[in-house]
Amino acid sequence: DIQMTQSPSSLSASVGDRVTITCRASQSVTNYLNWYQQKPGKAPKLLIFAASNLQSGVPSRFSGSGSGTDFTLTINSLQPEDFATYYCQQSYFTPPETFGQGTKVEIK
Amino acid sequence: EVQLVESGGGLVQPGGSLRLSCAASGFTFSSYWMHWVRQVPGKGLVWVSRIKTDGTITSHAESVRGRFTISRDNGKNTLYLQMNSLRAEDTAVYYCARAGWLQLGSEYYYYMDVWGKGTTVTVSS
Numbered sequence A: 001d002i003q004m005t006q007s008p009s010s011l012s013a014s015v016g017d018r019v020t021i022t023c024r025a026s027q028s029v030t031n032y033l034n035w036y037q038q039k040p041g042k043a044p045k046l047l048i049f050a051a052s053n054l055q056s057g058v059p060s061r062f063s064g065s066g067s068g069t070d071f072t073l074t075i076n077s078l079q080p081e082d083f084a085t086y087y088c089q090q091s092y093f094t095p096p097e098t099f100g101q102g103t104k105v106e107i108k
Numbered sequence B: 001e002v003q004l005v006e007s008g009g010g011l012v013q014p015g016g017s018l019r020l021s022c023a024a025s026g027f028t029f030s031s032y033w034m035h036w037v038r039q040v041p042g043k044g045l046v047w048v049s050r051i052k053t054d055g056t057i058t059s060h061a062e063s064v065r066g067r068f069t070i071s072r073d074n075g076k077n078t079l080y081l082q083m084n085s086l087r088a089e090d091t092a093v094y095y096c097a098r099a100g101w102l103q104l105g106s107e108y109y110y111y112m113d114v115w116g117k118g119t120t121v122t123v124s125s
Helices: none
Strands: A006-007 A010-013 A019-025 A033-038 A047-048 A061-068 A070-075 A086-088 A103-107 B002-007 B011-012 B018-025 B034-039 B046-052 B058-060 B067-071 B080-084 B091-104 B107-117 B119-123
Touching: A006 A033, A006 A070, A006 A086, A019 A033, A019 A086, A019 A103, A033 A061, A033 B107, A047 A061, A047 B107, A061 B011, A070 A086, B002 B107, B018 B034, B018 B091, B018 B119, B034 B067, B034 B080, B046 B067, B046 B080, B046 B091, B058 B067, B080 B091
Parallel strands: A010 A103, B011 B119
Antiparallel strands: A006 A019, A019 A070, A033 A047, A033 A086, A061 A070, A086 A103, B002 B018, B018 B080, B034 B046, B034 B091, B046 B058, B067 B080, B091 B107, B091 B119
């Protein structure tokens, strides 16, 4: 099974900051990489699919990049509603559909 | 409105059984693969099972294989997860999710684009 490792596990940032979260796959997943946002007590929400494609309705301050084994989720100008946990997920070698362990973005 | 609504969670004793349901509305249910994903409170997302549009192909995570069975009734727009021989470690919030997809060039990309709010399963004596 492909393992997905996110870093950092958590970070503290201020409103207006630029935030970068990294996801690394244990082997190449080409660009079959998705990003989700989850707020406490809520279901996950799709942000980015196919590594860099913004899901409809997601603000343009979110962007994704990368291919192969290394991927990045960037949030430009962090907003109060962006404080949440973010997960990457590979959809290349399935099953299983594997998620990263999550990155919690907290208020500094 | 595109919507998924889970039900059927609750408290069950170890070794017991439970059937979760996921009612779909607002889209052509029979055209989409579907997933179950679970999450222990305070922990990460873990994929459980998936099923093809017509129900002919199913897959389960190794941790639930042989105990859980995913199925669907396209006539009722409903996804199911039959959970048998439940263990304490199955305690989690269970989400159903739609497998959205997009063709870009010659590639088909899959992602989980619609999620239910989840139903809580607690396995405890």
